Amino acid sequence: MSASPLLEKLIKSLQIMPGIGPRSAVRIAYHLLDRRREESVQLADTLKEAVEKIGLCSHCRDYSEEEVCPICASFKRKQSGQLCVVETPSDLLAVESSGNYFGQYFVLHGHLSPIDGVGPTELGIDILIKRLSAGEVKELILATNPTVEGDATASYIAALAKRYNISVSKLASGVPLGGDLDNIDEQTIAASLAHRRPY
Amino acid sequence: MSASPLLEKLIKSLQIMPGIGPRSAVRIAYHLLDRRREESVQLADTLKEAVEKIGLCSHCRDYSEEEVCPICASFKRKQSGQLCVVETPSDLLAVESSGNYFGQYFVLHGHLSPIDGVGPTELGIDILIKRLSAGEVKELILATNPTVEGDATASYIAALAKRYNISVSKLASGVPLGGDLDNIDEQTIAASLAHRRPY
Known part of the structure; x- marks a missing residue:
């Protein structure tokens, strides 16, 4: 009591x-x-206001209280011709925090998962296609998570982009900076070996 | 951004x-x-309502949206003649959760700490004195924290209670149930030895 x-x-x-x-x-x-x-x-x-006002940006599907979010509204970012596809708004924030990307984004809000009823419609692929077909995107950067579902989603989107002759790239996989080889799983080590770069 | x-x-x-x-x-x-x-x-x-409506019970100084909280309003608890003094509302909740105490409470909202400007006034000792002098309290149970400050506060309140011929007790100190002697500090072991009970 x-x-x-x-x-x-x-x-x-x-x-x-x-x-x-x-x-x-x-x-x-x-x-x-x-x-x-x-x-x-x-x-x-603030919580109440956020829940009431924050929806999805009609361009990139990131959370925004505007119809078009500040990132999508930026002329400089549009000019870059780069579009980075991420699974979630917090992934967008992670890429943005790296301070090394100055293009636009597209947020899927998930990954393809037929078993959970998540198909292209749920991920807003129709909006993505509209953007790809508009001719403004020169490079599509796939930044989905390096998981089975993330990779499947990436390969689906890569196939789409190729239809519009857009060059597609994917985040590098490998040993995280500052990581200790001892503590890194075998698959990551294998990937970093397979994708090793000339020194 | x-x-x-x-x-x-x-x-x-x-x-x-x-x-x-x-x-x-x-x-x-x-x-x-x-x-x-x-x-x-x-x-x-709920958060807004709680902040606006929850004040201190005028009897026990626990958080309550009523002038007198349900615990203080209970006739059965009043009848017990027991008053348990705790430092914080969450301490009250801890005692209450034990399911073994059916008396009333008094919440200090801190402990005596002259260096931080916390004296008897800040701890509501005037309200406590009024309750002790009313003659309804038969036993005062000190449940302040087993720290230097908590003990000092307890001994101050014990002295007050003795003026009104109220019997005073204190929570037992010792080895926590389910504890491992290995991991218990020396002072607790010493206290549990000093207060050992006939078996």
């Missing part, structure tokens, strides 16, 4: 967040009530 | 929660937008 049904409701509600179990939820709820009341109101308002 | 300033605001705002850093905040934000939009609105509403 807690002294406050409302507090119990809050503790339960906090658990919709990934990685937040009952114990963390209790800790968070007490912390917010103890010391972060003002910021909590702001968080609540 | 994220595609959505609102999303960035949300990611920053999520970090007011303890244990949530930039990476977890990104993961949470995307998860909520991806799959939990309805529950997110509920979470936002």
